[in-house]
Amino acid sequence: MTADKLAARNMLQRMIVDFTTNELAPLDMAIDKLGDYPDGLFQKVIDNGLLGMILPREFGGAAFDYESAAEALHHMAFGNASMAVTLEGHFKTIEQFLKYGNEKLNQKYLPSATNRIFAFSQTEASGGSNPAGISTRAVKQGDNWVITGDKIMITNGGLAQVYCVLAKTEDDEFVVFVVDQDMPGFQFGKR
Template sequence: MDELQQKKQMLIQTYKRFTRRELSPIDMQIDQDGMYPVGLFNKVVATGLLSTTLPREYGGAGFDFNATSDALRIMATGNASMAVTLEGHFKTIEQFIKYGNKQLNDKHLPSASQRIFAFSMTEPSGGSNPLGISTIAKKVGDDWVISGDKIMITNGGLAQVYCILCKTDDDQMAVFVVDKDMPGFSFGKKEDFIGLRGTPVGEVVLNKVRVPGYHLLGKVGQGLEIGDNAHADARVLMGAVLAGITEHALNVAVDYSKERKAMDTLLFQMQVTQEKIADIAIKRQNIVNLYRSAANNKVANKPYRELAAMAKSYGSRAAVISGDEALQILGGYGYSREYPVEHLIRDARAMELAEGTIEKMNIEITNAEIAK
């Protein structure tokens, strides 16, 4: 095993241990309380998980998406909310690495092992059409003054640094970095979503927030490109989370089918159950193959957007169907909050919407195929 593989194994072991000790035992509690227990996020920071993808020059562990996506899959087999919290952070850091100027990155990235970063595009008027946003950035001297309202932001309220997609006063798209402590920044409504109930998702309000010129990510006019890139990165990692959710459903269904009898036959010995278990296992493996293909292409600097869209489009539908099949294997207990399967369906369902709806991804996949 080469050094890279050894380091990856250590990362996987760290995520496995953290998931087994800190997340799996409270997975149901997180769903029922609709929040992380006090102190859990501090443990995530103390274990160094926020710095997984952060480049070494900024004090991070510098893992690529190949290792990181596998680590998030493992975490999601225990708790998908925390895996999505980390996905939101990692995809945002990725945009600093690709588009950030030196002054911006030197100021912000060293703190990314302690502080969560978030990416904000959606507004009350809609998320699928970023050209329709009304958040405005006006140039004042060397600074920019930003006003607008972003909703449904993953880690909204928990994150301390926000990338904000804006329109400039000359009608170009641009992304600016805003710290939560800047004058004029405030948090609004927290969403009461039906799934991923640990992940905070909320509103960010900007009332004439003044940022220095170097807080521009990339260039003016690059806003949509950066947003699309953030989506693609997020979709690779969400594919991994979806594989983890599907594996969680599979584990519950398999365990139950080995204990429960229908008449005198254990469920797993019955063909109707075998068909469902096999279908869930095949779906799990298909999602793994898709997100790994996307991650490998990204790491190799090859095109990965279409594969990333496939991982999340296929993965979200497959995870929801798998959860439903697992529910059926558990019978009435599957429909009960006593077992985790029902919340796995609700968790997976979020990813048919977040980071681009399934319809938008399928348009992108079709366009990519037509262009070949």
């Protein structure tokens, strides 16, 4: 690791410890009791650039490597495990875009990953986390896809604005769709 990368990594860790100590840890039990984040907390997360920690610079992120991000989340979890898990779910969904998303899709969604929460939706009551057991279907109708199904146990479910949703096509092939909460027909069930 270069001296510049090491210095940046150390700065990130100091910032995470400070943010966790001052902003997250004091709210830890209140968040657990409420089952939600207090108003204004996510704006502080956004303002401190935490959503873009692993996002490449071309999309407005800080471009930290996964080891640095994991270390940061480890420190954060000591003060507030809920926020660490939320960010981990966000980062793992960003990774799906980076690995599998085409350029048009990435250009449309990844710049917003610095101020919108992302989530991956795979788990269902019918099959748990085993993709072979999912029943969510995607059917092509004209130029559009219609997705029907229910997902459960989604990290960031109900909190995220952008979801990667695993479904099966009519040919029983697995496909991941990007679903924005503002799309027609999208709705949240019981949280």
